[in-house]
Amino acid sequence: MDVLDIARWQFGITTVYHFLMVPLTIGLGVLVAVMHTMWVRTDKPEWLRMTRFWGRVYLINFVLGVATGLVQEFQFGLAWSEYSRFVGDVFGSLLALEALLAFFLESTFLGLWIFGWGRIPKKVHLATLWAAVIGSIVSAYFIIAANSWMQHPVGVVTDDETGRPVQVDFLAVLTNNTALAAFSHAIVAALMVAGALLVGIGLWHLRKRKLAGAPTTDAEHAVWFRSVRLGGWVSLVAFVLVALTGDWQGKLMYEQQPLKMSSAEALCETEAPASFSILAWGKLGSNECDDVHSITVPYLLSYLAHGDFSTAVPGVNQLQEEYAAVYGETYPDDPSFGDKAGEPIDYTPVLAVTYWSFRLMIGMGAVSAGVAAYALRATRKGRVPTSRVGVHGSLLAVAAPFVANATGWIFTEMGRQPFVVYPNPDVPVEDQVWFFTAQAVSPGVSAGEVWTSLISLTLVYGALAVVELWLLTRFVRAGITTGDGAPVPGSPPEGTPDDDLPDGRDRTDDVLSFAY
């Protein structure tokens, strides 16, 4: 593999990994803040216990999101320096604003929340969590605005001398319709992740307690029961919003990146009315879409693309020709394109990836909504399900929205190849800004260097995943009676100090034992 391929693998692995943490951080952050708010408003102990239990899950995960996010900020420069030079006038300022306006907020106030129990007034303490949660949402906004600018560059003109985009309208970059659609889609998808977690773990504890004959009147029962109800409703409502925002995003994509959407459907030839593909077989991997056959629903694709049942949807073959006519049959014979110089350009993304990632995204989202509906039905009027299949299935299905989120990003990123900055079709061709992925990689960096970082980061990430999963599983299994042995913050000492702690810490008195 050459530097370009290794760097792409590195970007893919580190970004998808980072994006496993992000939706959980955002979604669970919102839900923990809601729980904490409910506690402050009602003073009911079960809300406090929920806040503390889910707050710990949030924190165990949060830090991994922060740590892996660091890599993202550096790797644009490390492996993609030509990209950084090209987009510097727009992209860097969004990253810097994320750090300044969002990430400081998130990190500083999360520190205050963790250590502020019993130290700052109750309502101010609640506000610190909301500040941190708002920080993470604003942070997502800036990052998605930066990514959306690559998908659909707006607010720039081309500098005649350097050929690079120069920003002329910052507000246009911030209100890019691609960004607004992608941001709303990502935020509600994050709530699905958190909802599924609450449902899966809550049901598992409820069933375990019921089989053990535990009472349904105590605080612990209330914690799990409310978690399931809250998570179920959040998941279900979020799913509806995911579908609506996804439809919005899809319609934009048909205008802005038609090849991405046609590849998602393996739609070879232009069709009017166009049918939606449910399942495809054949040689999807050959990237020749004529080898693909699929089961289709007539008219549906026209509707998804344009909102009516008859409009033509362009096929991959036609689009490939159109793009080749405008942007060239082959890469320019220029050293900046490395091995790709002079090679023919394939404007069709890898069909197998776009086709299946799109289906996995939608399918896993639907699984998640199904589980939420099951959980809400199974817990109606205070019932507790004992079905092994239903409950264990719900626990397994915690993974579903994670898969949906990851495949959604894989789809949107792989689907815009071979461009890293996709030409904006709303702009006349002569004024368009675009950049091929092949010319984005750092020219001075050797394959050995990128291999070193790819292998070391992957190994470290793998090890961290093992520890995180082990910690989370252990903590979640223990539940709120033993796993969360620290007392209610600010409560009077109860019983004798626990001398087993290795630091000689005093569990009952140390308010910081909530987190540290």
Next chain:
Amino acid sequence: MDLQTLWFAAVAVLWTGFLLLEGFDFGVAALLPVLGRRPSDRHLMLRSIGPLWDGNEVWLITAVGAVFAAFPGWYATWLPALYLPFVLVLFGLIIRAVAFEWRHSHHTPAWDSSWTWVITTGSLIAALGIGAALGATTLGLPIDADGNRVGGAFAGLGWPALLGAVAVLAFSLVHGAMFLALKTDGPLRAAAGTFARRWAPVAALPLLAWAGVVHLRYGTTVTAVLWLVAALALVVAWAQIVVGREGQAFAAWGAMLVAAAATVFGAAYPVVVPSTIDAAFDVTVADASVSDYTLTVMTWAAGFGLPVVLSYQAWTYWVFRKRLTAEPVHEEPAEVPAS
């Protein structure tokens, strides 16, 4: 002052702020095996930086973000030129961050000591790597006319990198000790004070040497004065820690860093990445910067955002201003039943 100069100054302030703030949590973490002999001392040390380290680290993220935002030419030349050191820094920062959090998520002596070791190692790697990157950058990298490094993966690493690495780490160690002397009480306070007293003069030498070399190479009268201020601050810091005025010692030691960093950045301006191949290939503020429009947008955003950030960060330091002791912290009885 034009916008490019203003943003050069902003980047310099962000890097200095990062070294000043994260410097003490790097130092505390690196000193865990030295000063944290007993488990309760280690716990106290970690608690002293617990609420602060993550906010401190954002200074680094903002500093790098500001380099990218205001000077993409600097960002795109600098990071790939020092690819492996930066990857090492990331590695250190990742393992240190998760270790801070995960150390307290499970309780066995082996778990605690493993993650303590990871915190120390990660902090050492990060401090050394960032120092190496800054040292190599201020004294020159093998950059060609296109801003790309020539000569292979290790071409940027020589004595300036070593000097920068030692300077940042040594500064951080004493900075951490001074912070502990200020923030804790009991035997740990005394041990940290002793460490700072013993090592302050030695630990300041690489930093002063680095600033001195940069000044001699590129400096002006102003940077000469700044360097003298740094040297003077060292004398004050040492004198104050000897007499046990921990707050003033910590402030003076920090002032030394600020003056030394100002010497370095002041002498380097307007070059952001000097080329060791040919001075004509130097990347300057003017070559590297974005358009005036983007700088104007950023200036407005920073003009509103930075005072807010500084106020709530200051509030954090205020909330956690009390000295920590190994004694348990007693709180007001709560209004909720401890069920």
